[in-house]
Amino acid sequence: MSGPSHHPGEAVLIDYAGGALCEGAALVVATHLAFCPCCRDAVADLDAVGGALLEELEPDPLAPGCLDALMARIDRESIGARPPHPAPTATTDPRLPAPLRGYLRGPLERQRWRFLQPGMRGLDLRAGGTASVRLLRLAGGVRVPRHTHDGLELTVVLEGGFSDAFGAFGPGDMAVGDGTIDHSPRSDPEGCLCLAATIGALRLTGPLGRWFNRVLAF
């Protein structure tokens, strides 16, 4: 069975299944799941375990008004845990997996792509939570300035691919970067379209760092 070779890892899947990821990070994971039957099965198992644990908990008596407050909180926060279903006006661009379609109107070519560096454009998505979420479009053979992460960077490839010291990443593959990783990815000859969520600041370590930092406005 063919499928992605790079996965989010158990810790990220547990946080996803438990609703602990912010919307932007959950969107990246949900996009990977659209490509990856193995991780879909793992999340289904985690959901089953979580449901069984909830059923075993002894209910505590509720204080007066507690249920109303809880329901109001669930209403407010229900968008955060998992990406919402696409809106009726969502794009139907077949290159985008279903979890992403609710975030765009119209095809990819019609979006307002922002110049980031020669051969690289970005499109910010409005996903709530603490992550900065964007689609990145790289022409063939473009190198992203060397950087590391103070927080967490989750990236999933939609089309084409990129390579760094950790291997080659193709459609559906997910890269998880944190403070221990200093990398400078390079897009494949056919280019790369990917979705990235950055939680916390990127620290740029190469000579282009300051300039790139300003352009990205992290």
Ligand SMILES: [Zn+2]
């Ligand atoms: Zn996977």
